[in-house]
Amino acid sequence: xxxxxAQGAVDPADLVLDRAEILRYLxxxxxxxxxxxxxxxDRSVQxxxxxxxxxxxxxxxxxxxxxxxxxxxxxxxxxLPGEDILQLLAGCDSCVLMAATLGAGVDAxxxxxxxxxxxxxVVCDSAAVTAIEAVCDRVNALIKGACGQRGQRCTWRFSxxxxxxxxxxxxxxxxxxxTGRQIGLAxxxxxxxxxxxxxxxxxxxxxRATQDKxxxxxxxxxxxxxxxxxxxKRCGDF
Numbered sequence: 497x498x499x500x501x502a503q504g505a506v507d508p509a510d511l512v513l514d515r516a517e518i519l520r521y522l523x524x525x526x527x528x529x530x531x532x533x534x535x536x537x538d539r540s541v542q543x544x545x546x547x548x549x550x551x552x553x554x555x556x557x558x559x560x561x562x563x564x565x566x567x568x569x570x571x572x573x574x575x576l577p578g579e580d581i582l583q584l585l586a587g588c589d590s591c592v593l594m595a596a597t598l599g600a601g602v603d604a605x606x607x608x609x610x611x612x613x614x615x616x617x618v619v620c621d622s623a624a625v626t627a628i629e630a631v632c633d634r635v636n637a638l639i640k641g642a643c644g645q646r647g648q649r650c651t652w653r654f655s656x657x658x659x660x661x662x663x664x665x666x667x668x669x670x671x672x673x674x675t676g677r678q679i680g681l682a683x684x685x686x687x688x689x690x691x692x693x694x695x696x697x698x699x700x701x702x703x704r705a706t707q708d709k710x711x712x713x714x715x716x717x718x719x720x721x722x723x724x725x726x727x728x729k730r731c732g733d734f
Contacts, residue, residue, distance in 0.1 A: 500592060500642050511545065511548075513623060513626045518619070522618070522622050537623070540616065541623050544598075547605040551680070552635045554594035555673055556592045556593075559588060559591060562582060566582075572672060574669075577665070578661040579659075584698075586706070587705050588651065588705050590701045592699045592701060593696070594673075595669065595679060596679075597628070597679055598631070599680065600680070603690075603691045628693045628694065632653065632695050636650075639701075649701070650705060651699055653699045663687045666688075
């Protein structure tokens with residue numbers, strides 16, 4: 497079986513930025529939206545799309561038997577640690593590491609907005625978060641389609657820093673994907689991604705993979721302190 501790998505660019509004009517998601521990131525709770533905020537969202541979406549140069553890279557690795565230090569990616573020195581990833585990858589024979597970024601232009605846009613107009617900067621930031629999630633959803637769909645042709649299923653993506661997977665896994669994911677050379681994505685000494693509107697993630701693959709969507713509130717480590725749950729809402733589409 498040939499292992500999946502891909503890299504490419506996404507046309508930002510093709511990204512559909514869900515207005516409800518932008519409002520959610522802004523903390524909107526269902527009240528009427530003032531016309532000036534509505535117009536600011538439109539301008540922010542246009543600004544983010546104009547500044548973004550979305551790119552992605554992904555690569556599939558076979559999984560070994562779980563070890564005390566985590567699940568090994570065969571032919572590498574990397575182990576995926578934590579109980580959450582162990583549950584996610586139950587029934588999986590391999591996983592796909594992925595990374596995506598909106599590019600440095602969006603960071604520059606946000607810095608300019610922070611100096612010129614803080615309200616616009618906040619809305620632009622929410623639009624940018626929505627945009628990188630839309631890029632990840634598109635990459636997720638590509639991976640799911642490719643693996644589906646082999647008769648396999650995919651889990652939802654899971655990122656370093658989620659649950660009990662430490663954010664310190666971020667440099668290893670970036671190294672295995674060669675993100676600096678492939679998509680211009682670097683990891684700082686504090687394990688933060690640069691450009692900032694970037695994501696790394698793990699997606700499980702296998703005929704017996706059972707979790708092909710977000711797992712919901714019951715499995716979230718933030719469920720006890722979640723402001724969305726207190727407001728009767730959820731942060732994902734389950």
